[in-house]
Amino acid sequence: MSNSLPSARRMRQFFSRIPLPPWHPRADPIGQAYLSRMAEMDIAFQQRIRRLNKLIPLLVLLRMQGGSGFRMAGILRHFFLEYLNRLTQYGPYSLPSSFNVVESFLQFDQEFFIFDLRQEREHLLRLHDYFDWYTKDQGLPEDPKILMDIIEEGTIYSYDAAGDTGEFTISAEGSQLAVAGLSMIRHENELSVILLAGENPPYPPDDEILDISAKNDPAEGHEEISPAQDLSVKDRYISGMREFSKVILLTRFNLATKKHDVRYLNVDTGPSYIVYTDDIEVLKESFGKRVSQEMIDNSLSGLERYKQLFSALTSLIYLPVIFIVEQARVIESKFITELGIASQSLQVRKAVKEFGRGALTIHRSIRCLTSPNTDNLIEAGSRIIDPENFHFESTGFWKSIEPNDIGEDKHGNPIVGKTWVERTETCSIKSPESFIMNNKPRTLKGKDPGIVYIMRSSAHGNDIYKVGLTRRSTRERAAEIGSSTGVPLPFEVLASWDVADCGKVESEVHKHLKPFRVSKKREFFRTSLSSIVATIERVIANVESNP
Numbered sequence: 001m002s003n004s005l006p007s008a009r010r011m012r013q014f015f016s017r018i019p020l021p022p023w024h025p026r027a028d029p030i031g032q033a034y035l036s037r038m039a040e041m042d043i044a045f046q047q048r049i050r051r052l053n054k055l056i057p058l059l060v061l062l063r064m065q066g067g068s069g070f071r072m073a074g075i076l077r078h079f080f081l082e083y084l085n086r087l088t089q090y091g092p093y094s095l096p097s098s099f100n101v102v103e104s105f106l107q108f109d110q111e112f113f114i115f116d117l118r119q120e121r122e123h124l125l126r127l128h129d130y131f132d133w134y135t136k137d138q139g140l141p142e143d144p145k146i147l148m149d150i151i152e153e154g155t156i157y158s159y160d161a162a163g164d165t166g167e168f169t170i171s172a173e174g175s176q177l178a179v180a181g182l183s184m185i186r187h188e189n190e191l192s193v194i195l196l197a198g199e200n201p202p203y204p205p206d207d208e209i210l211d212i213s214a215k216n217d218p219a220e221g222h223e224e225i226s227p228a229q230d231l232s233v234k235d236r237y238i239s240g241m242r243e244f245s246k247v248i249l250l251t252r253f254n255l256a257t258k259k260h261d262v263r264y265l266n267v268d269t270g271p272s273y274i275v276y277t278d279d280i281e282v283l284k285e286s287f288g289k290r291v292s293q294e295m296i297d298n299s300l301s302g303l304e305r306y307k308q309l310f311s312a313l314t315s316l317i318y319l320p321v322i323f324i325v326e327q328a329r330v331i332e333s334k335f336i337t338e339l340g341i342a343s344q345s346l347q348v349r350k351a352v353k354e355f356g357r358g359a360l361t362i363h364r365s366i367r368c369l370t371s372p373n374t375d376n377l378i379e380a381g382s383r384i385i386d387p388e389n390f391h392f393e394s395t396g397f398w399k400s401i402e403p404n405d406i407g408e409d410k411h412g413n414p415i416v417g418k419t420w421v422e423r424t425e426t427c428s429i430k431s432p433e434s435f436i437m438n439n440k441p442r443t444l445k446g447k448d449p450g451i452v453y454i455m456r457s458s459a460h461g462n463d464i465y466k467v468g469l470t471r472r473s474t475r476e477r478a479a480e481i482g483s484s485t486g487v488p489l490p491f492e493v494l495a496s497w498d499v500a501d502c503g504k505v506e507s508e509v510h511k512h513l514k515p516f517r518v519s520k521k522r523e524f525f526r527t528s529l530s531s532i533v534a535t536i537e538r539v540i541a542n543v544e545s546n547p
Contacts, residue, residue, distance in 0.1 A: 069528055124162050125369035175202075190252055199245050258390050276300075337364055464518060497540060
């Protein structure tokens with residue numbers, strides 16, 4: 001990691017405050033024991049610890065229930081919670097390899113000594129609309145540096161795929177991958193990206209997970225960390241995408257030089273992750289003498305299996321651009337969060353008392369890109385997509401040496417106490433290749449095929465959505481609703497799903513949303529858009545698995 005990169009500066013600043021862990025060869029156990037005894041005797045220090053123990057659970061409540069509820073917001077909060085638990089239970093050296101990229105989405109809070117989420121901007125779209133735009137001859141920027149002007153520095157931009165339960169897939173060895181969402185953040189010319197995909201059938205299969213977990217040795221310093229006991233293999237699947245297990249790809253791009261850094265791919269097994277990476281130095285640092293060439297080869301071959309997914313990620317970095325170019329199709333929808341719904345609960349009131357009402361995220365705004373294809377007419381077939389041509393850059397990293405030893409910086413100049421190590425595994429790291437996206441519209445073999453939709457009119461108040469069905473096109477239905485209700489502003493289709501039994505799906509969705517119904521006689525609901533989307537996708541998965 002280059003000393004000049006924003007990520008390197010953040011990491012150096014953070015770890016400069018942290019004492020070495022007991023297992024580190026240069027740790028000072030006597031000095032650390034002395035500091036621990038002094039801390040135990042410091043009354044003010046102990047009072048601060050007790051206050052932190054009181055405030056941190058309330059801060060966690062604000063972050064976890066203040067999100068939109070969409071998939072990428074959930075992934076970000078998953079990492080937030082995992083890092084908090086590791087920091088508080090095992091210390092900073094227990095953080096997993098995902099931290100090398102995800103730290104860009106967080107900022108270190110010196111008061112609470114945790115990594116907190118940065119500001120979020122969320123978007124909802126159909127990915128096939130994006131790739132329709134991406135593959136046009138006109139409109140696509142020639143240089144990724146344009147993102148430095150479009151993406152506000154230090155702000156998270158998340159993009160969730162709506163209305164897609166696995167129809168649009170990318171091939172892997174023996175399986176298909178469906179992109180579920182993506183989050184990105186820019187620091188200067190550095191763009192960090194997290195991509196969430198679903199894999200069907202899952203790899204490795206469910207029945208092999210326990211054997212793999214038993215064989216895996218923990219990384220050095222992570223021996224006490226065990227897989228989550230409250231999770232099982234069933235938790236590896238993406239809600240609303242039946243039979244698709246979670247795969248998370250993380251990397252960084254240099255927008256100024258068109259280079260990409262090392263990649264980390266986390267395959268969800270339920271209680272933990274299998275990690276593949278081309279960051280060989282991380283493997284060496286984590287496993288020390290236990291690392292073998294077989295481990296390195298296995299990590300590289302595992303990553304190679306998902307090379308088309310990396311190409312798709314590289315193609316998706318222009319998502320912020322389409323929301324500007326197609327501004328006329330963008331609707332901003334403001335909706336309530338779980339905090340807003342539970343704003344009068346005892347715990348939320350305690351959080352407000354400690355942090356102030358300004359810390360309470362009652363609403364989230366989602367920018368929705370409406371689809372020009374409102375009839376869900378999608379042709380089956382495949383198309384080849386050429387990604388942005390980023391090349392690998394061996395950026396290297398700082399390695400600590402003995403305090404009085406002399407090392408070298410990246411330019412060969414002598415420096416005391418550390419040395420610059422270039423990553424040399426460039427032969428195994430390729431630039432993104434063209435990939436094939438397969439369009440496989442769902443075959444509707446049911447009693448009552450049709451479309452379940454979510455619509456909204458800006459004439460209505462915040463958080464009010466219409467959830468219904470149509471056996472024609474959503475365009476016709478939207479026009480019909482506008483004329484029959486007398487609403488002065490038109491209805492926009494925010495999301496829609498082709499289903500084999502639309503009557504049954506609509507009925508089940510309405511049952512689940514009954515507490516949020518505005519009127520018994522109308523199909524309007526006041527709740528968050530994300531909760532409606534999640535409800536519809538869960539119902540579709542349940543109905544189709546139990547016809």
